[in-house]
Amino acid sequence: MKTKNYFFALLLLVISFNSLSQGVQQSFCRSVNIYINQFAYTRDSVLVSLGNSCVVTDVNLKIVNVTHTWDSDLRFYLHKGSTGAMLINYVGGSGDNFVNTNLDDSALIPIASGTAPFTGNFRPFQALAPFNGLGTDGYWRLTILDTTSGDFGTLNGWCVQLTYTCPTGGIQTVEIPNTYMLYQNYPNPFNPVTKIRYGLPKNGTVKLTIYDELGKEVAVLADGYREANTYEAVFDATNLPSGVYYYKLEADGFSDTKKMVIVK
Structure with missing residues (x-):
């Protein structure tokens, strides 16, 4: 029986219980179309599910695209559980939109000194540092x-871009395939949550994207560096209608797409 393409190397690693994995940076993104009404709160959340009691060491927020006339009408907040920060506070005057606005505590220019559409790196109105030390998993709300x-x-x-470490110890099983795998x-x-497993034979940059039946991107479940291993991503379709959707894995020239169905 030929098993070459489906062979998995299982590594048993014994590490001291008080050790931490090397810091990893990963972006958790949402592609949406949510109306911003006057005199109202607009909210959206992304679910992070890394497991292993991973801990945040740094947080950045990226506003990929907000279209809005008269930017200074707006305030932006980020929350994780009971921890929160006001990141943008009435900036931009009568200018329009926020496009690829990266909010980073280490940025040199405060957001208040920027101009619409605020493309680039800016220091937020309130620091993101209070999120450091929190667990990664759960809902992050904009x-x-x-x-x-x-x-x-x-x-x-x-x-939301997280840099995090994960405690390791005892017997840890690492499942490394010898070829890229999308399950x-x-x-x-x-309805509304499903899990998607994928395997990486070597370290590298990975992107796992969800598309609707028309080919429009609706969510990004993974976008960043990963070590060789088998992973499981959680997809929450609470805000999406019933229908056929596709998920696509891209990594180091590899690409594979599979179909899934939301039934509500």
Whole structure:
């Protein structure tokens, strides 16, 4: 029986219980189309599910795209559980939009000194440092408050970028395939949460993207560096309608796509 393409190397690693894995940086993104109404809060969340009691060491927030006339009507907040920070506070005057706005505590230019559409790296109004030390897993929530009448907008995309470490110890099983693998999601059909496993034979940059039936990107479950291993991503489709969707894995020239179905 030929098993070459499906062979897995299983490594048993014994590490001291008080050790931490090397810091890893990963972006967790949402591609959405949420209307920003006047005198109202607009909210969206991304679910992080890394397991292994991983701990945050640094947080950045990226506003991929917010279209809005008169930027200074808006406040932006990030929350994880009971921890929160106001990151943007009435900036930009009558300018329009936020496009690829990276909020980073180490940036040289404060967001208040920028100009619309605020493309580039900026220091947030309040520091992101209070999120350091929190567990990675759970919902990270972006909130936009429009405080004035007369202007409207849309939240189109955003990412929370986490740098984190994971405690290791005891007997840890690492499942490394000898070729790239993308598995069928389970359960399928599903409502509203499913899991997607994928395997990487070597370290490198990986992207796992969800598309609707028309080919529009609706979510990014992984986008960053990964060590060789087998991973499981959690996809929460709470805000999506029933229908056929596709998920695509891209890594080092490899690409594979599979179909899944949301039934509500």
